Amino acid sequence: MAGAEGKSRGQFTTRLGFILAAAGSAIGLGNIWKFPYLAGENGGAVFLILYLGFIFTIGISVMLAELAIGRASKKNPVGAFAHLKGGKWVAVGFMSVLTGFVILSFYSVVGGWTIAYAVKTATGLLSTTDAKAFGSTFGNFVSDPMEPLFYHGVFMALTVAVVAKGVDNGIEKTCRVLMPVLFVLLVVLCIRSLTLPGAAKGVAFFLEPDFSKINAGMVIAALGHAFFSLSLGMGAMMTYGSYLPRQTSLPGAALWVTSLDTLIAVMAGFLVLPAVFAFGFDPGAGPGLTFITLPAVFSKIPFGAFFGTLFFVLLVVAALTSAISLLEVVVAYLVDEKHIARRPAAIGAGAVIFALGIPSSLSFGIWSDVTFLGKGFFDIMDYLASNVLLPTGGILISLFVGWVVFAKVMDGDQGGIGQGFRWAKVWRIVCQYVAPAAIAWILISGF
Numbered sequence: 001m002a003g004a005e006g007k008s009r010g011q012f013t014t015r016l017g018f019i020l021a022a023a024g025s026a027i028g029l030g031n032i033w034k035f036p037y038l039a040g041e042n043g044g045a046v047f048l049i050l051y052l053g054f055i056f057t058i059g060i061s062v063m064l065a066e067l068a069i070g071r072a073s074k075k076n077p078v079g080a081f082a083h084l085k086g087g088k089w090v091a092v093g094f095m096s097v098l099t100g101f102v103i104l105s106f107y108s109v110v111g112g113w114t115i116a117y118a119v120k121t122a123t124g125l126l127s128t129t130d131a132k133a134f135g136s137t138f139g140n141f142v143s144d145p146m147e148p149l150f151y152h153g154v155f156m157a158l159t160v161a162v163v164a165k166g167v168d169n170g171i172e173k174t175c176r177v178l179m180p181v182l183f184v185l186l187v188v189l190c191i192r193s194l195t196l197p198g199a200a201k202g203v204a205f206f207l208e209p210d211f212s213k214i215n216a217g218m219v220i221a222a223l224g225h226a227f228f229s230l231s232l233g234m235g236a237m238m239t240y241g242s243y244l245p246r247q248t249s250l251p252g253a254a255l256w257v258t259s260l261d262t263l264i265a266v267m268a269g270f271l272v273l274p275a276v277f278a279f280g281f282d283p284g285a286g287p288g289l290t291f292i293t294l295p296a297v298f299s300k301i302p303f304g305a306f307f308g309t310l311f312f313v314l315l316v317v318a319a320l321t322s323a324i325s326l327l328e329v330v331v332a333y334l335v336d337e338k339h340i341a342r343r344p345a346a347i348g349a350g351a352v353i354f355a356l357g358i359p360s361s362l363s364f365g366i367w368s369d370v371t372f373l374g375k376g377f378f379d380i381m382d383y384l385a386s387n388v389l390l391p392t393g394g395i396l397i398s399l400f401v402g403w404v405v406f407a408k409v410m411d412g413d414q415g416g417i418g419q420g421f422r423w424a425k426v427w428r429i430v431c432q433y434v435a436p437a438a439i440a441w442i443l444i445s446g447f
Contacts (some may be wrong), residue, residue, distance in 0.1 A: 010168060012167060021171050022253070024175045025325030026322075027179075030322075031318065032265075034229075035265040039283075043214075044283070050219060054223045055258060057430065058226065060258045062232045062435055063230050064250060064427065066397060067253065068401060069401065069409060071244050072409045076335075077092075077333070078336075080093060081400070089404070096233075096238065100235055108323060111319035112148055115312075118313050118315075142365065156353065160346050164346035174324065178320065189271045199278045202274030202283070230258065246415050295308060327346065331349055334349060401428075
């Protein structure tokens with residue numbers, strides 16, 4: 001019966017296919033766009049050390065919890081909580097679906113920006129060496145009422161096209177191509193960055209820690225990014241876990257995905273920070289580092305247009321692999337619980353998510369005056385997802401595994417982890433106490 005169900009829902013055909021898809025979910029704009037500027041803002045090497053410590057303790061523990069819930073139930077987040085326990089816990093599953101829905105609405109807007117900048121860089125529309133001009137160019141672009149919406153639509157259409165084809169024919173096959181492409185692009189760009197005159201200053205900033213710079217804000221930033229960069233708390237890993245064959249080791253898969261995600265983030269640091277230092281720009285330039293500072297860097301190096309185009313193609317690939325997993329959370333719910341065929345479910349969900357993203361896009365332009373508590377629509381959606389829904393979901397998922405269904409997710413006969421997991425006791429303690437407390441700190445700090 002389980003086999004028939006797995007076949008009808010779809011299933012990853014190989015362990016490698018799952019690892020690449022799950023790593024693609026985790027490896028997104030958070031790794032290549034956000035990690036370098038957070039490291040730049042928070043002392044470089046010290047932030048890196050804190051980040052690595054948190055990601056291989058709390059991050060990997062919550063990831064394993066999500067994967068275990070998914071495979072033990074073989075269902076979407078709503079069905080998973082209903083199957084394993086039911087009652088009020090089903091609300092956590094609904095929250096995961098809602099979180100994926102909300103995040104993708106504004107994430108797709110930024111994904112559209114990456115496509116636009118890949119096109120603009122390739123066609124020479126960003127050909128200037130004036131760093132200040134790049135700030136004006138970006139401001140003019142995002143405030144335009146139509147152009148960002150067009151690229152938002154293109155990005156959403158690409159996401160829908162992949163998810164509509166199913167788990168093995170769509171998600172797995174696409175990630176088998178995109179993830180190696182992402183890695184090769186990143187290697188090429190890292191080599192170019194590290195060979196720039198003056199790049200050594202950036203390498204030193206990233207690798208030589210100054211522990212006197214540690215403060216509470218830095219610790220919170222590292223802990224928060226370790227949690228968010230793994231796509232946790234939004235049901236994506238739970239959904240992917242539900243498509244995972246029983247013979248695949250869950251702890252091994254979690255370790256592989258976490259390691260690949262971390263490797264890409266560190267490589268992004270080696271791409272961005274040496275280049276920024278080489279030309280004397282501010283490494284703590286914040287979100288503008290990607291769309292303003294880096295184009296200025298590329299404009300100053302030989303074959304800059306070529307390397308700039310590669311960089312933004314890299315961003316498109318990273319954004320798309322994450323967006324696919326976010327849409328899959330919603331589509332899996334519609335397929336499993338509402339019995340809607342995959343194709344119309346993907347198209348319908350994609351259309352609604354695109355519509356929800358319109359106010360986020362317009363909040364940088366003609367709707368910039370429409371605010372609530374001083375925040376525009378894009379910032380409200382980002383705040384709701386990052387500061388409320390994601391950490392709340394992470395806390396509840398950890399508690400659910402640690403206190404409520406630990407025996408079920410360990411039962412190998414039912415698709416769980418199996419009794420051969422030697423770190424089971426430590427993992428349970430992390431889920432019961434450490435992860436909820438740490439994520440609660442993120443939640444409280446966000447307020």
